[in-house]
Amino acid sequence: MPMIVPQADPGAGYRALRAEIDAAVARVLASGWYILGEEGAAFEAEFAAWLGTAHAIGCASGTDALVLALRGLGIGHGCAVATVSHTAVATVAAIEIAGAVPVLIDIDPLHYTMDPVELTAVLEHPPASLPPIRAVIPVHLYGQACDLPPILAACARHGVAVIEDCSQAHGATLGGRKVGTFSEIAAFSLYPTKNLGALGDAGALATNDAALAARIGALRQYGWQERYVSAERGINSRLDEVQAAILRARLPHLDAQNARRQAIAAAYDEAVPDPPARRAAAGHVFHQYVIRSTDRPALQTRLRAEGIGTAVHYPVPVHRQPAYRNRVALGPSGCRESEKASEEILSLPMFPELTDAQVAHVCEQLSTARGFAPER
Numbered sequence: 001m002p003m004i005v006p007q008a009d010p011g012a013g014y015r016a017l018r019a020e021i022d023a024a025v026a027r028v029l030a031s032g033w034y035i036l037g038e039e040g041a042a043f044e045a046e047f048a049a050w051l052g053t054a055h056a057i058g059c060a061s062g063t064d065a066l067v068l069a070l071r072g073l074g075i076g077h078g079c080a081v082a083t084v085s086h087t088a089v090a091t092v093a094a095i096e097i098a099g100a101v102p103v104l105i106d107i108d109p110l111h112y113t114m115d116p117v118e119l120t121a122v123l124e125h126p127p128a129s130l131p132p133i134r135a136v137i138p139v140h141l142y143g144q145a146c147d148l149p150p151i152l153a154a155c156a157r158h159g160v161a162v163i164e165d166c167s168q169a170h171g172a173t174l175g176g177r178k179v180g181t182f183s184e185i186a187a188f189s190l191y192p193t194k195n196l197g198a199l200g201d202a203g204a205l206a207t208n209d210a211a212l213a214a215r216i217g218a219l220r221q222y223g224w225q226e227r228y229v230s231a232e233r234g235i236n237s238r239l240d241e242v243q244a245a246i247l248r249a250r251l252p253h254l255d256a257q258n259a260r261r262q263a264i265a266a267a268y269d270e271a272v273p274d275p276p277a278r279r280a281a282a283g284h285v286f287h288q289y290v291i292r293s294t295d296r297p298a299l300q301t302r303l304r305a306e307g308i309g310t311a312v313h314y315p316v317p318v319h320r321q322p323a324y325r326n327r328v329a330l331g332p333s334g335c336r337e338s339e340k341a342s343e344e345i346l347s348l349p350m351f352p353e354l355t356d357a358q359v360a361h362v363c364e365q366l367s368t369a370r371g372f373a374p375e376r
């Protein structure tokens with residue numbers, strides 16, 4: 001019977017903090033107040049303080065956080081928004097939910113994040129078939145910051161808003177500064193498996209702009225600025241008090257948990273022939289530890305036989321999925337690197353509660369496995 005090492009284990013995250021989380025949930029259940037109350041306000045204040053922004057706004061999911069960011073900036077029908085195809089489908093879905101048209105940029109194959117050169121070319125020569133590009137959503141993927149400086153510079157030159165998608169990068173840094181503090185507004189998913197996760201759906205936005213924060217605070221609840229009076233058309237995307245209290249219990253542990261992820265990554269680095277590239281000046285928080293294999297099915301099978309779970313984030317780029325293919329606009333390269341990556345990438349077990357024995361087992365099996373030989 002081999003040692004079992006799951007790829008992810010949200011239940012282990014709960015068990016590790018069971019007493020604190022149970023107390024937080026019990027506190028809310030006894031309070032008699034379940035939606036948008038003191039816990040939510042306290043979480044927003046604590047999250048903003050941890051991140052280093054003036055404001056944070058809780059909402060119901062990462063998808064909604066992106067939709068609310070776009071709506072808060074006035075971006076919707078008649079606008080195009082650029083992002084990547086190599087991301088959680090939610091990034092692209094949010095653009096269409098907001099009423100805008102996505103245009104998908106290829107990735108830099110070393111870091112798996114938006115290619116700033118292609119983005120700059122698209123901003124300079126936007127596809128004639130598209131409405132004007134009004135925003136860019138760069139995604140900090142797998143726990144690592146994307147190449148923000150040239151993206152921010154190109155967007156500033158063209159008067160285009162930037163919304164960082166930080167759903168996989170809670171605590172990641174660039175030049176010592178946390179991602180989510182570089183753009184007008186940033187969106188975070190707080191889904192259970194993220195570096196900071198609730199035990200249900202949750203999301204958050206962060207900004208230094210008080211007026212934008214107030215507008216989004218209204219948009220998330222029917223557009224109410226005052227109770228029962230909608231100032232504009234809003235949605236229902238509230239953070240509930242149980243999830244807010246759970247997030248408050250978990251937030252103080254996030255930095256230590258990110259450090260544990262980094263220690264696991266350092267151990268894997270010794271066991272794989274081609275460790276994931278780290279961007280200079282970036283603090284990588286390893287939401288995922290992703291390697292490449294030219295024979296991925298064989299490597300997965302081999303690891304599975306040793307009790308080791310793996311996953312692929314993501315097996316089909318958004319522009320090749322049935323809901324989007326032959327329909328969404330792509331940059332001039334046709335997202336070739338995104339397609340290639342999707343065939344070779346493999347996410348190893350990664351969550352802070354992995355034991356040293358589990359990590360050692362994965363390392364031992366990786367050191368003896370074949371089927372890496374990445375092609376670049």
Ligand SMILES: *Cc1c(COP(=O)(O)O)cnc(C)c1O
Nearest residue numbers: 061062063088090091167189191
């Ligand atoms: C998880 C994720 C989302 C979506 O978050 P939900 O909370 O599931 O709506 C968006 N973008 C990225 C990059 C993600 O990883």
